[in-house]
Amino acid sequence: MNRRLIQLYSALLYNAHLRGFAEGKIYTGSLKTVCAPGLNCYSCPGASFACPLGSLQNAVAASADRPAFYVVGLLLLFGLLLGRVICGFLCPFGLIQELIHKIPSKKLKKSPLTRKLSYAKYGILVLFALAIPAYYALQKLPLPGFCKYICPAGTLEGAVMLLLHPGNDALRELTGHLFRWKLTVLVMVLTACVFVYRAFCRFICPLGALYSLLAKLALLGIKVDKTLCTDCGACVRVCKMDIHAVGDRECIHCGTCIHVCPTKAISFRAGKIVLHGPSLPERGTKS
Amino acid sequence: MTHRQALWAVLFCVGILLVVLGVLNGGARDVLAKAVKICSECIGLG
Numbered sequence A: 001m002n003r004r005l006i007q008l009y010s011a012l013l014y015n016a017h018l019r020g021f022a023e024g025k026i027y028t029g030s031l032k033t034v035c036a037p038g039l040n041c042y043s044c045p046g047a048s049f050a051c052p053l054g055s056l057q058n059a060v061a062a063s064a065d066r067p068a069f070y071v072v073g074l075l076l077l078f079g080l081l082l083g084r085v086i087c088g089f090l091c092p093f094g095l096i097q098e099l100i101h102k103i104p105s106k107k108l109k110k111s112p113l114t115r116k117l118s119y120a121k122y123g124i125l126v127l128f129a130l131a132i133p134a135y136y137a138l139q140k141l142p143l144p145g146f147c148k149y150i151c152p153a154g155t156l157e158g159a160v161m162l163l164l165h166p167g168n169d170a171l172r173e174l175t176g177h178l179f180r181w182k183l184t185v186l187v188m189v190l191t192a193c194v195f196v197y198r199a200f201c202r203f204i205c206p207l208g209a210l211y212s213l214l215a216k217l218a219l220l221g222i223k224v225d226k227t228l229c230t231d232c233g234a235c236v237r238v239c240k241m242d243i244h245a246v247g248d249r250e251c252i253h254c255g256t257c258i259h260v261c262p263t264k265a266i267s268f269r270a271g272k273i274v275l276h277g278p279s280l281p282e283r284g285t286k287s
Numbered sequence B: 001m002t003h004r005q006a007l008w009a010v011l012f013c014v015g016i017l018l019v020v021l022g023v024l025n026g027g028a029r030d031v032l033a034k035a036v037k038i039c040s041e042c043i044g045l046g
Helices: A003-014 A018-024 A052-061 A069-081 A085-089 A092-101 A112-117 A120-138 A143-147 A154-165 A167-172 A177-196 A199-203 A206-212 A234-236 A258-259 B003-024 B027-035
Strands: A220-224 A266-270 A273-276
Touching: A003 A085, A003 A092, A003 A220, A018 A069, A052 A069, A052 A120, A052 A143, A052 A206, A052 B027, A069 A206, A069 B027, A085 A206, A092 A154, A092 A177, A092 A199, A112 A199, A120 A143, A120 A199, A120 A206, A143 A177, A154 A167, A177 A199, A220 B003, A234 A258, A258 A266
Parallel strands: none
Antiparallel strands: A220 A266, A266 A273
């Protein structure tokens, strides 16, 4: 199972409107009725699906007119079927962070402090993605708080990609304090990712926070065979995320732990079906 | 069927129901309407 390849394919699928990059325009087809499971700005010139987090905020902002059934239902289904496998395999911004983390430098490892910081994303989810849009919805002012003030994915995939295009002079003239603020957030997040593995996912991402609430129920993901597990802790030690146990709310199901388990208790499953594990050697590897 | 599997099945049905209701109440159309325009908030323009 080549996770990097799946990440690349999914990033390409999310941004399959390649002509948009050349033209500096976004895709306006009906595929955008559907949200992609991972974070990918719908203002990216290549985006062929809607952003789930942006759609959620806009649905909350419009909830005075109609309840946000559609987006909440989609997020619930994504969470139940895939859970945080989405973060590990199907998130283009997760891939970007992982690639940036490959830049040689001193790396900050997980610690009790980073574990505490991992709770910040729940506060950001409640405040910026739910409370602010809901508050302004009461005043009939749509305001996606997270998109507007924080989202570095929107700045990188949407703003930077659109503003770099020579034909978008009109957009460039509109940039002001808010854009400079968002660019600062983007630079800070990307810089942090050089030193801290997936800093945005671990401490900020409201979408990961949402999916983590369904982590224990998700059909697909890393599962531990309790009858084989000896609680040696090798899996938790090798993991770069702030997990307490494999498969918990912080686990992004990357599968790094599968091959360090001395008792082969860890596997990647869909329900009871083993998709990848120590008992199933990877294609091309010698047994 | 364990409690967890039962909860999963109930939530899955709720999810399907919400999506259907959302399509019927125009929520899906709202997503499309927003996604096909450049989101000025997302890119820091307003």
